[in-house]
Amino acid sequence: MYKIKWKAGEKMRQRTAVVLGATGLVGQEVVKELCRREEYSEVTAITRTRLTINHQKLINKIIDFDYLEGMHLGLVDDVYCCLGTTMKKAGSKAAFRKVDLDYPLQFASLAKKNNVRQFLVISAMGADPSSPFYYNKVKGLMEEQLKEMNLAGLQIFRPSLLLGDREEFRFGESIGAKVMTLAGWAMVGPLRTYKAVRAEQVALAMVEKAIKDPHENVLVYSSAEIEKTERS
Incomplete structure (x- = not known):
């Protein structure tokens, strides 16, 4: 992993993102957040x-x-991976x-081949390669295999249930979101990590963590850490 040092009075080089x-729900918010940030000069979706x-x-x-084999990312600082679906939508x-x-x-x-500085990815609370739940198992396998790739920088975000306006209606998530919203006041202390989090808050956390550029190979953020992230 590399660092860029700036001389006193030198204007910071703007970043590029993919x-x-x-x-998707979070991906749209990430694009909006990046476009409004002066730190980024170009955003490719x-x-x-x-x-x-x-x-x-x-x-x-x-x-x-x-x-994807022949695709070239070009000169990119940060890749934000917000890919995700559901079993029902995927079909199998x-x-x-x-x-x-x-x-x-x-x-x-x-990203690794193109020397991308950071790969930021959305996983899920409960991600575990040995989980009996297929969704959590797949997310856990993703985290495990990404760590094994020795990327220059890897930041993993594990949100709880996501709140936001989806284009498609998901009955289970809709009911869960209403319950979690009503119970939000009780999600304090150890329970805070289970509190539902809005999509725009996840996007804010991802961009904030990328801009701070911690220069550590792997960082993992819980839903509680995502929820308490503030705009700099």
């Missing part, structure tokens, strides 16, 4: 379909995620695994 999963967001900093690249365990495990690992490999 966002994966920019059409890699998606399957065209974004509805427009900004002078934003470049939208439409690709087929099944053909194999399809779910492809989106939540295979794609992030392939993009991380590309």
Whole structure:
């Protein structure tokens, strides 16, 4: 991992970012947060379909995620991986695994080849490769294999239930979100880590942690740490 040192009075070089999963709940918020930050001069969203967001900093690249081998990221400082789906939407365990495990690992490999400074990824609270729950198991496998890649910088975010306005309706998450919102006042102390967190708060935490550039190989943030992150 490398550091950039600035001389006194020298203007800081602006950063570039790539966002994966920019059409999703958190991904959209990450794009918005990056576009409003003066630290970033260019934001590239890699998606399957065209974004509805427009900004002078934003470049939208439409690709087929099944053909990533020959893709070149270019000069990029930070890659934000916000890819994720559900078993119901994916349709099968194999399809779910492809989106939540295979794609992030392939993009991380590309990031390493292109000397990207940081790879920031959304996992989940309870991620564990030995979990009996398939969702948590896949997220745990993703974390485990990303750590084994020895990336220049890896930051993993484990949010609890995500709150926000989704384009598609998810009945289970909708009920869970209402319950967690009503019970939010009771989520203090040890229970704070289970408190639901808004998508824009996760986006804020990811961008804040990237900008601070801790120069540590691997960092993992709990939902409670994400929730208490403040704008600098």
